[in-house]
Amino acid sequence: MTYEIEIGRAKRGRRAYSLDDLAVVPSRRTRDPRDVSVQWQIDAYQFEMPVIAAPMDSAMSPATAIMMGKLGGLGVLNLEGLWTRYEDPEPVLEEIAGLSTDNFSPAATRRMQEIYEAPIQAELITSRLAEMRDAGVTVAGSLTPQHTQQFYKTVLAAGVDIFVIRGTTVSAEHVSKNEEPLNLKQFIYELDVPVIVGGAAGYTPALHLMRTGAAGVLVGFGGGATTTTRRALGIHSPMASAISDVAAARRDYLDESGGRYVHVIADGGMGTSGDIVKAIAVGADAVMLGSALARAEEAPGKGWHWGQEAHHHELPRGDRVNVGTVGPLEEVLWGPSHHTDGTSNLIGALRRAMATTGYSDLKEFQRVEVVLSPYLSNG
Template identity: 45%
Template structure:
């Protein structure tokens, strides 16, 4: 049911996960028969967990450990890991800084340019530990470093931003990233996101995404909705994007995890 916001402006009620519950069906299942594994781009995960591509969450060691457990840790290739040969002293500085000095320190630390040779090195360090080299870039970063990532032996590439679309308008003289072309030319699976609507999810799948990331601002540490005023409550976002996934499977015969 549409809700009237004002003249000519309607909305609909959307829901977060804390507002809903699963309704038990008429059949029960023994836990031994349950399969919670996940497959993305031909890569099977026994544990359906993707650790976020954040400097405070995943480093080389964590990525290797999660791989060993059957999950996936995604390494941020535009963070501290690829700006500093040894990021540990930098992380120690962040952990020890006073709140009043935090912003200035972060601006200082992230002003150092990304070093392409460290992109290659981090991927190879994960592979040397028999880990799954799942790495993340922004759309701008993918334009610059996508080939380096593939040549270094990465297993899967995540292209992430607060919002990603296949129709991006850029200033004159700047050619936006062609997601269709990138997904078809890279020799590794590409995960695209984030999105929160049926139409956006469907277009990302049609672009060749191996999986689609859903959500803007649902995380406990995320401030996107509060700062930008952009987002959709997560339960509704997942429902809409899963509908796009189902329709795309009927259209193409290809199942795309979300």
């Protein structure tokens, strides 16, 4: 049942909830954490954890994407980022880390825009993906809808296993009088690789994306910790309600399509293990993490985190965020943790939450009871 609230005489709005508003509730049964499976499979690709590393330059380089794969997850490289614009992006990363710490500094934002004005080089897309393929991990790369038609043949020729089309908001029906829009349904139909597409933040847009043939739908606007989309555009959708709405679209599309299952992937706004737990509890099959992985010692951002929105050439709507460093990537994901704030041993925490509430796998855990319990403190 959906409850609407009167905003004023001419407008009503639906109440929506963030992950911070929720908590999971134990059941009558508990389990040994060693008996809990956190494995996840999409299409033909199976992973030891339901974690995708977001295609953000502060979190993923070819090297960290390879490391992510070897640790049991999926690393997605931003194919419009520094590694496809610069032969050696290390000096650029050093410069970004040294920019003004004032997130609202026009000079720092202008410099970010200048850095990302360097052209994307097709040969660098090829070489970066080849580096990942040679390492023997599942190869995934990401393009925005605006650049997909220009570079997708290069990406496919390089041997990508999973293609990600990621933007702030991606729809199945983009209307433009100025250019031929990307026909997602036709595009995905003609590809031989699974496509993950998003973001979507509601039932109807997600259902239409599922009908294009996507293997997975990203829920959210991308870059939760870094985005200022709500401040700049007034657009926002609290994650708990968004995930639940898209999970409902998954259920209805499963019936509509005669059994085709599309994965729901929560993208953004999950900085701690507790957020991951709650995202899966309300219906996500997997999570796409940015800031949580940008805290790793190996992360290219050197303790800083930013998304593509931070350097948009006309309307930047993202900050560089100082997330700090908590430990090696393996420790961030698998532990052991030496922090009490949910920033490391993310998978161990997920496994323990599932065991404490009595569930043995991720799909089962989507049935866990949740309650509204907004944070009043850091407890």
